[in-house]
Amino acid sequence: MxxxxxxxxxxxxxxxxxxxxxxxxxxxxxxxxxxxxxxxxxxxxxxxxxxxxxxxxxxxxxxxxxxxxxxxxxxxxxxxxxxxxxxxxxxxxxxxxxxxxxxxxxxxxxxxxxxxxxxxxxxxxxxxxxxxxxxxxxxxxxxxxxxxxxxxxxxxxxxxxxxIDFSLIEDTEPGEEIEVAFAHPLDEAANLDSLLLALAELRGRDWSVTVVGDGPLRPDYERQAADLRIDDRITFAGECSQQERIAIYRGAHTFVQTAYREYFARELLRALAAGCVGIVEYQAESSAHELIENHRRSFRVTDPQELADAIVESGDLERRTIDEDFARFDxxxxxxxxxxxxxxxxxxxxxx
Missing domain, CATH: 3.40.50.2000 (Glycogen Phosphorylase B;)
Structure with a gap:
């Protein structure tokens, strides 16, 4: 053609x-x-x-x-x-x-x-x-x-x-085991605040988080994490290659999506395919919730308190490193x- x-x-x-x-x-x-x-x-x-x-x-x-x-x-x-x-x-x-x-x-x-x-x-x-x-x-x-x-x-x-390249996800070795992964350019649409506030509610629990992405608001988010006294358990990984991101997702138990605007939540899709439990904070200008509408291993939330509760509940679900259901997006x-x-x-x- x-x-x-x-x-x-x-x-x-x-x-x-x-x-x-x-x-x-x-x-x-x-x-x-x-x-x-x-x-x-x-x-x-x-x-x-x-x-x-x-x-x-x-x-x-x-x-x-x-x-x-x-x-x-x-x-x-x-x-x-x-x-x-x-x-x-x-x-x-x-x-x-x-x-x-x-x-x-x-x-x-x-x-x-x-x-x-x-x-x-x-x-x-x-x-x-x-x-x-x-x-x-x-x-x-x-x-x-x-x-x-x-x-x-x-x-x-x-x-x-x-x-997504599903075969790349299958072939990538899982990274270090962590509880939560987050990925988005750290700009005005990222809304990382919601996740940081939720994590502050869970200060007394054992968890680790990796934030993938860089941008103009990164210093502000790092400062906010320090002010909330949770910075010692958050890794700001900066920009990562596609394979580095997939390794992080395969090692993570849960992926959290909070961005204000997503025409298609590509990183969320990669994380779900890599076996993560998906937690999506509903936003009027984001389509992210569409990816989890019929997915059992997921939670839809509307505020940081519900997000904190969902992170706790997600811990009851088994840890996976691949989810064949998402091969249809290859x-x-x-x-x-x-x-x-x-x-x-x-x-x-x-x-x-």
Whole structure:
């Protein structure tokens, strides 16, 4: 299958979860033998308009992110490429309309990837660009609800979660045994305060915690832990590689998720697959609770006191280092879900 991805800014320009997800998918498709080109603004220094990285061709539509020029040149380039499917990110909006025009010329359906981190304020423009797509893909039910509220019919909205490398989790040796793991960039959305306050309630119990992640609020959280007199049992591990994180999760009994905002709780998913009991503090702008709705080894809480109680209760559940129930989120299954969607939109577009 020939797939055109359209994203004016790549992770080299703007490193967002949505951009990472799209590029990850592009490379997974290329690994499976599909013909994949990402139409983007060039980030490289020479004058070539194309670069190929690990089987994926990056076609520089413009030499730098320039929405007007990008949108003007894109339709003809897509028509020449003649893709079977066009898969587009919604930022900037005019790139979506240009991709739709290119799809008309190439007789290819348009799939729009709406991750949730697009930061587009003009609601009228958002509704118009969502109408251009044959299908809209979201990573969670929470985000899917947001696009439904923008007049996207159920049959055009599709939830496809983020994937994980389940074999990597199986092959990674468990790290040191600890009671609780936490992972999130230590920024304004982390809400590590809830966990620290809960742990302070359990000061008289025996426990150890590892906090994975770094960020501008790390000094504040370290100071808060010291003020609460629990810093001697908390390890701030900083940034860790994916394999280092998995080793921590496989050694942990419980993973606590408190972040205010998660379009898809990827680290929680990895931890659950690594056998952790999951404790999720409900937040209106987080989809994390969706991962534990039908999972027995989990707790849903609303405040630090309930969180403290759940940590205690989680101790009654057996310690595991893997949970096969989450193998369904392996990258291979997620890739098949995308391929099934591509075939469906091709059929509805009358090109099969």
């Amino acid at each position: 020939r797939v055109a991805f359209v994203s004016m800014t790549t992770t080299r320009h703007r490193d967002t979860e949505g951009n990472r997800r799209l590029e990850r998918l592009a490379h997974q498709l290329a690994d499976r033998g599909h013909d994949v080109t990402v139409f983007c603004a060039a980030w490289w220094d020479d004058y070539r308009d194309k670069r190929t990285i690990e089987g994926v061709t990056y076609h520089g539509v413009t030499v730098s992110p320039a929405p007007t020029s990008f949108a003007a040149r894109l339709p003809v380039l897509l028509a020449r490429y003649r893709p079977d499917v066009i898969h587009v990110r919604p930022r900037p909006p005019r790139a979506v309309f240009a991709a739709s025009s290119g799809g008309t010329l190439a007789r290819a359906p348009l799939v729009l990837e709406w991750y949730g981190d697009e930061e587009l304020a003009d609601s009228r423009t958002v509704r118009l660009l969502l109408r251009e797509a044959t299908a809209v893909v979201t990573p969670s039910e929470m985000v899917r609800t947001q696009v439904r509220e923008r007049d996207v019919a159920d049959e055009r909205s599709h939830e496809i979660p983020d994937g 990258h291979r299954q997620i890739l098949e879900a995308y391929l099934d969607l591509y075939r469906d939109v091709q059929e509805s577009h009358g090109v099969l």
